[in-house]
Amino acid sequence: MTRFLPHPQLLDSPRHRDWPRYPAPQLPDRPRLPPSGADIVIVGAGPAGLAVAAALWHVGVHDVVIIDRDGEPAARFLDRVDRLGQRVLRSPYEHHPGVEGYRDCELRDFARMHWSHLTSVERREIRMSQAGHRSVVPVDVFDAYCRHTSAIHQVPQRLWRGEVRGIDAGADHATVRGSCQDNGVERDFAIEAGHVVLCQGEERRAAPATWWRGDRPTGVGYWDEPVPADAGRVVVVGAGLTAAHLIHNALDRGARVAWVVREEAERYQCSDVNASFFRAEGRARFDSLARPASWDERLALMGRERRASVMFEFRPLLAAAEEDGRLTVHRGAGIDAVTDNRVRLDDGRPVSGDHVVLALGTLPSIGAGLLPGHVVGARDGWPDLDERTLAYRGAPRVFAAGAAACMVLGPAARNIDGHRVATARIAGSIAAAVREGVGTRA
Numbered sequence: 043m044t045r046f047l048p049h050p051q052l053l054d055s056p057r058h059r060d061w062p063r064y065p066a067p068q069l070p071d072r073p074r075l076p077p078s079g080a081d082i083v084i085v086g087a088g089p090a091g092l093a094v095a096a097a098l099w100h101v102g103v104h105d106v107v108i109i110d111r112d113g114e115p116a117a118r119f120l121d122r123v124d125r126l127g128q129r130v131l132r133s134p135y136e137h138h139p140g141v142e143g144y145r146d147c148e149l150r151d152f153a154r155m156h157w158s159h160l161t162s163v164e165r166r167e168i169r170m171s172q173a174g175h176r177s178v179v180p181v182d183v184f185d186a187y188c189r190h191t192s193a194i195h196q197v198p199q200r201l202w203r204g205e206v207r208g209i210d211a212g213a214d215h216a217t218v219r220g221s222c223q224d225n226g227v228e229r230d231f232a233i234e235a236g237h238v239v240l241c242q243g244e245e246r247r248a249a250p251a252t253w254w255r256g257d258r259p260t261g262v263g264y265w266d267e268p269v270p271a272d273a274g275r276v277v278v279v280g281a282g283l284t285a286a287h288l289i290h291n292a293l294d295r296g297a298r299v300a301w302v303v304r305e306e307a308e309r310y311q312c313s314d315v316n317a318s319f320f321r322a323e324g325r326a327r328f329d330s331l332a333r334p335a336s337w338d339e340r341l342a343l344m345g346r347e348r349r350a351s352v353m354f355e356f357r358p359l360l361a362a363a364e365e366d367g368r369l370t371v372h373r374g375a376g377i378d379a380v381t382d383n384r385v386r387l388d389d390g391r392p393v394s395g396d397h398v399v400l401a402l403g404t405l406p407s408i409g410a411g412l413l414p415g416h417v418v419g420a421r422d423g424w425p426d427l428d429e430r431t432l433a434y435r436g437a438p439r440v441f442a443a444g445a446a447a448c449m450v451l452g453p454a455a456r457n458i459d460g461h462r463v464a465t466a467r468i469a470g471s472i473a474a475a476v477r478e479g480v481g482t483r484a
C-alpha cells in the first residue's frame with residue numbers, strides 16, 4: 043500500500059508576488075453612499091458574497107449593491123490567513139468562488155495562465171490537480187483569482203464599504219439599514235431591496251464564560267490577534283489548522299510551545315470535513331428531498347462530521363518539534379480556567395507561558411442582530427431556512443449563503459465549495475423571481 047506523506051514544503055508558497063492585475067475600474071463620479079434602491083443587496087463580500095455577485099451577473103441580475111465592512115472582496119478571509127502566515131489554502135483547485143456552468147475562467151485555469159509566476163512546487167501541484175489528485179492552492183493564486191472574478195463581474199462598481207445594522211423584511215421588499223464612512227463622517231443609509239442575500243461568514247468563537255470572570259486576563263489573546271514577537275514560551279489552545287499555524291510560527295522564531303488539545307489525539311486530515319460532503323451524495327445526507335433527514339439527525343451529523351483537524355503537511359514538522367522538546371502536547375486536556383499567561387487544565391495541572399493563544403474556531407453568523415429573532419428562528423445556533431431556496435422561512439425575500447446554510451447543505455457549506463452550491467440555489471431563485479417581475483425596480 044502507498045502511504046500518503048505530503049511534504050511540508052507545500053506550506054511555503056511565496057506571498058504578495060507582483061501579480062498581473064486586471065485593470066481597476068475608475069469610479070470618479072460614484073456617490074459615496076450606496077443608492078437608495080436596488081434589486082438585490084448582498085451583505086458581505088467574502089468568497090460567498092463574491093460567488094453570489096458573480097452568479098447573479100450571469101443570470102442577468104445586474105442591479106446589485108454589495109455592502110462589506112472592508113469594502114474589498116475576500117478581504118477578511120485574506121487578512122485572517124495572512125495574520126496566521128497561512129500560504130496555501132486547505133481546499134483544492136476545484137473549490138473556488140467562480141460560477142459553475144458558465145464559461146468563466148476557473149481557479150486552476152487561472153493558475154495555469156500565470157505559470158511563469160509560479161514556483162516549481164506550485165506547478166507540480168497544478169499537475170497533481172489535473173491528474174485528479176489532492177493538491178494545494180497558493181493563497182497568492184486565490185487572492186489574484188478573487189480580484190479577477192471581482193473585476194470581470196463588475197463587483198468594484200457595486201461594492202460599498204459599510205456596516206449593515208438591520209433589515210426590515212416586508213412582503214414585497216426589504217429595507218437594508220446601515221452606515222458608511224463619508225470623508226471621516228459616519229453617515230446612515232437605507233436601501234430598499236427586492237431581495238437580500240446575507241453572506242456574513244463567521245466570527246471567532248469566544249472562550250466559555252467559565253474560563254475567566256470579568257475582563258480577559260493579561261497575556262491571553264485569540265488566534266486573530268497579534269502574538270507578541272518576544273514571547274519565548276507560547277501556550278496554544280485548540281486542535282485545528284489555526285492552532286497548527288500558530289505553533290509553527292512560534293517554533294519558527296525560536297519559541298517553545300505548549301499545545302493543549304481536548305481530544306485524546308490531534309487529527310491530521312486534508313479537510314475538516316469528509317470529502318463526500320463536497321459531493322452530491324454527501325449533501326444528500328442533509329438535503330434529500332426524497333427522504334429529508336430530521337433536525338436531530340442533521341445536528342448529530344454536524345457534530346460528528348465537522349471536527350477540528352490539521353493539514354497533513356504539518357505532521358512531520360510538529361512531530362519533530364515534539365521529539366526534540368520544543369513542543370509539548372497536552373492531549374486529552376480540557377481547560378478549567380485561564381488566568382494571566384496561563385491555563386489550568388481540568389486535571390488541575392497549570393500550563394504557563396509568556397502568552398496564551400486561544401484558537402477555538404469560529405461561529406457562523408446567522409443574521410441575528412440584523413433580522414428580528416422570530417425571523418432568524420435560531421435553533422441550536424442555526425437559522426430557519428427554506429431547504430429549496432435558502433431563504434428565511436420567516437422572510438422569503440432574505441437569503442443566507444455560507445456557513446449559515448450548514449443545516450441545509452451539510453458541513454461543507456462553510457467552505458468555498460459550499461458557497462458555490464448555495465449560490466446556485468439562491469441565484470436560481472432570485473433569477474426566477476426577477477424574471478416574473480417580483481422584487482425588481484424596473
Ligand SMILES: Cc1cc2nc3c(=O)[nH]c(=O)nc-3n(C[C@H](O)[C@H](O)[C@H](O)COP(=O)(O)OP(=O)(O)OC[C@H]3O[C@@H](n4cnc5c(N)ncnc54)[C@H](O)[C@@H]3O)c2cc1C
Pocket residue numbers: 085086087088089090091109110111112116117118119122123126128130131132133137204205206207241242243244284404407443444445456457458459
Ligand atoms: C484561517 C482560515 C482559513 C481558512 N481556509 C479555508 C480554505 O482553505 N478553504 C475553504 O474552503 N475555507 C477556508 N476557511 C473557511 C473560510 O472562512 C470560508 O471558506 C470563507 O472565508 C467564508 O467566506 P464567507 O464569504 O462566507 O465569509 P467571510 O470571508 O468571513 O466574509 C464575510 C464578509 O462579510 C462581512 N460582514 C459580515 N457582517 C456584515 C455586516 N453586518 N455588514 C457589512 N459586512 C459584513 C465580513 O466583515 C466579511 O468581510 C478558512 C477559514 C479561516 C478562518
